[in-house]
Amino acid sequence: MSVKEEPSGLFDNEDSEAGGESPEGDTTGAEVMAAEESLLKKFEISVSEAEKRTGKNAMNMQETYTAYLIETRLLDAHNEGHSSLDCLWRRYSEFELLRNYLSVTYPFVVAPPLPEKRAEFVWHKLSADNMDPDFVERRRIGLENFLLRVASHPVLCHDKVFSSFLSQENGWKEALNETGLQLKTDSRLKSLNATFRVKNPDKRFTELKHYSDELQSVISHLLRVRARVADRLYGVYKVHGNYGRVFSEWSAIEKEMGDGLQSAGHHMDVYAASIDDILEEEEHYADQLKEYLFYSEALRSVCRKHELMQYDLEMSALDLVSKKQQCEELATGTVRTFSLKGMTSKLFGQETPEQREAKMKMLEEQIEEGEEQLKVQNEESRDFVQNAWLEIERFKDQKNRDLKEALINYAVMQISMCKKGIQVWTNAKECFSKM
Incomplete structure (x- = not known):
């Protein structure tokens, strides 16, 4: 996919004060793009190799895992050909922690996803x-690809924790914990409440949520179809190996036809053996x-965060209305609706003027705070919606560009495979013609 062609960026602590603590700064779009361009010209990021390791986990139990080598190269524009290379190893779980941090810290961002932890939607011959x-x-x-996505993102690329993830072997988790990640993480129960109890959901986010569900369904189905086609294709190619074996055996008993049959069998064997590399490419x-x-x-996550924000907003508004009603009831001495306080007053007598005045004063302070x-x-909700829709538009452009390129490349690969099949049988025809 074309993301590899995008230059990758690393946060420069000396040039910018942006970071996890202020994800919604007042930087203009032009300033962000200018800063982004300068950062991306300074750094290259790659995950150059993987290594199988054995060590102890948090439970002090032995485990086998894979570590990945991240290389960050500082390009010196003033000294052509000179570069400074930093290397460090990271586990997949550390990438997960980084992504979780970015998703929580920048709730309006469609956070780039990580590759799957375990293989799914694969043809059955693949491990x-x-x-x-x-x-x-x-x-x-x-x-x-994940690091390049983050590094080329106009907001995420400036984050300090992301910078320390790329540059500090140890200590980056401490920097992450100092941001108060655990306190910012919303509970699942609260998310569930928000989903079912928001009274005035934003229609745009509701439609986006439906779209993300449909997108997931369509791509899942497409991947299943592709796996079945790959399975059948594997079988077709491997059966050509049987042609090769039969032609080879036949050539042994034929004097005049032997060379032609042997050559045709060779073409079939080569064709059959090529499927493994083809399907790996696929x-x-x-x-x-x-x-x-x-x-x-990630799209659904943005929708859930908006639901949570809307839920908190509606709960605060209801609480404010309730306090104003209580204050009015204390001032007039009338109770509009049934309440436990009203029943208590009837059973045990009314409050003294001093008590009522103290309660009214407290309620007035609470109303002012509310x-x-x-x-x-x-204001936070308006900022979130504004930033989220700018982000979603950026994501849509990226999605359309990437999926168009991927589908075209996939079609070109299929055409190439068909041409290879035609060429094999054309070669076989020539072999048979010379017999």
């Missing part, structure tokens, strides 16, 4: 073992589709 060398290699490519295009399968979850909080929440 689904997450330690299989071919799978590890494809995941290495996917992790590099798996690369499947991984590009899988990236957008996982992007659909109004200020509601104002802040409304």
Whole structure:
């Protein structure tokens, strides 16, 4: 996919103050693009190799895992040909932690997804073992793609934690924990409440949520079809190996036809053996589709965060209305609706004027605080919606460009395979003609 052709960036602590603590700064789009361009010209990022390791996990138990070597190269524009290379190793779980941090810290961003942890939607002859060398290699490519996505993002590329992830072997997790990630992470129960209890959902986000569900469904179905086609294709190619064996055996008993049959059999054997490399290449295009399968979850995540924000806003508004009603009831001495306080007053007598005045004063302070909080929440909600839709438009452009390229390349590969089949049988025809 074309993302590899995009230059990759690394946050420069000396040039910018942007970071995890202020994801919604007042930087203009032109300033962001200018800063982005300068950063991307300074650095190259790659995940150059993978290594199988054995060590102890958090439970102090022995485990086998794969570590990936990240190389960050500082390009010196003033000294052509000179570069400074930094290397460090990261586990897949560390990439997961980084992505979780970015998703929580920048809730309006459609966070780039990680490659799959275990192989899915594969043709049955391909290993689904997450330690299989071919799978590890494809995941290495996917992790590099993830870093390039983040590094080329106009907001994420400036994050300090992302910078330390690329440049500090140790200590980057401490920097991450200092951001208060755990406190910012919303509970699943709260998310579920928001989904079902928001009274005035934003129609645009509702439609986006439906679109992400449909996108996931379509790509999942496409990947299943592709796996079945690859399975059948594998069988067709391998059966040509039987042609090769039969022609070879036949050539042994034929004097005049022997050479032609032997040559035709050779073409069939070569054709049969080529399928393994072809389907490995095809798996690369499947991984590009899988990236957008996982992007659909990132879209839903933005929708859920908006639901949570809207839910908190509505709860604050209801609480403010309730306090104003209580204040009015205390001032007038009338209770409009049934309440436990009203029943208590009837059973045990009315409050003294002093008690009522103290409660009114406390409620007035709470109302003032509530109004200020509601104002802040409304501003945050407007900022979120504005930033989210700018991000979604950027994502749509990227998606259309990437999927168009992936599908065209996939079609070109299929055409190439068909031409190879035609050429094999054309060669066989010539062999038969010379007999």
